Amino acid sequence: MIVAEHLTKRFADKTAVDDVSFTVQPGKVTGFLGPNGAGKSTTMRMIVGLDRPTSGRTTVAGQDYRALRAPITEVGVLLDAKAVHGGRSALNHLRAIAATHGIPRSRVDEVIDLAGIGSVARKRAGKFSLxxxxxxxxxxxxxxxxxxxxxxxxxxxxxxEGVRWVREFVRHAAGEGRTVLLSSHLMSEMAQTADHVVVLGRGKVLADAPLGDLVRAWTTTTVRVQSPRATELASLVAGPDIRVTSPAPGVLDVEGATAASIGDTAAHGGIPLHELTTTSGSLEEAYLALTETAVEYKTKEFA
Known part of the structure; x- marks a missing residue:
């Protein structure tokens, strides 16, 4: 388990992380999201002792990371893939790390195979692609x-293939009861991977919730209806909390009503249906709505 308690980090007059608290539970993949400059990387660095908090604290499995006797056997960290001696081969890089913790060479061979880098293991890491x-x-x-x-x-x-492998691996790791904190800007991938989501914006926690709850809270579910009597059906479905639009002749988009209730209304009125499809909101839509006012580096929109 990872616990952040009232975590704050200031760099001169810049507050990168502002009173952030959250818990990463074992057995789940927790997605860590936020715009560029939101404080995600700084928070991760504080968790593993690379940055000292201005105030607050973090623990991993109940301990300060710097107090762990053998950190690499407790916490696996990827913050900067370029943090490697470019003149060493991948094999020697991993062997050097293993030697500092008494990890056998057989384990080095295992992770090389697991990560799919066997064919380049003896090549210099500085020549590797991203x-x-x-x-x-x-x-x-x-x-x-x-x-x-x-x-x-x-x-x-x-x-x-690599993206799918990472997704399957972290899901498997969480299934084994491990604690997984995963940062990514790929919302479609995060939607398939995360169980829980923590969203930062301008250094503050904007959301801390199960992924499904977050999507439902920040998006709208739409029911697409096709019928030769769409205009008649629209008048029957309409209500104070229901929004009906018609993007094309014979087609309705209904917000605020379920497919079942629309189907029952159509059946009661003897109205034929050619389509009745529910479209739920996406994590990307929820994320954009949630962080709309918390984007520090905003690009110009196209007309």
Whole structure:
């Protein structure tokens, strides 16, 4: 378990993290989201002792990370895949890390195979592509077979097969009861991976909730209806809390009513239906709505 309590970090007159509190439970994948500059990476760095909080504290499995006797066997961390000696091979990089914790070479071979870098294991890490560098970073994070994983943008630069592998791996790790904190800007991927979501914006916690609850709270469910008597059905379905629009002849988009209630209304009126489809909101829609006023670096919109 990872616990952050009233965590604050200031750099001169800039408050990067502002009174942040959350808990990452074991057995779940917790997605860590937020716009650029929201404080996600700074928070992760404080969890693993790379930055000292201005105030507040973090613990991993009930302890300060810096108090862990063998950190790599407790916490697997990927914060910067480029943090590797470019002149060393991937194999020697991992062997050097393993030697500091008494981890056998057989485990090095295991994580190389697990991360899919066997064919380049003896090549210099400095020559790696972005995706291969990410795989090496993930291999290093897994070296100590840790119970807790903290992964910052692990799928950055990976091809589709690599992205799927990371998704399946972290789901499997959580299924084994491990604690997983995962940061990513890929909302579609996070929607398939995370159980719980913590969202930061301008250094503050904007949301801390199960993924499904977050999506339902910040998006609208729409029912698409097609009928040759759509205009008649629209008048029957309409109500004070129901919004009906018609994007095309014979087509209705209904918000505020369920597909079942619309179907019952149509059946009662003898109105034929050609389509009755429920479209739920996405994590991306919820995220954009939630962080709309918390984006620090906003780009110009196209007309």
């Amino acid at each position: 995706g291969m560098g990410q795989r090496l970073g993930i291999a290093a994070a897994l070296l100590g077979d840790p119970h807790t994983l903290i992964l910052d943008e692990p799928v950055n630069g990976l091809d589709p």
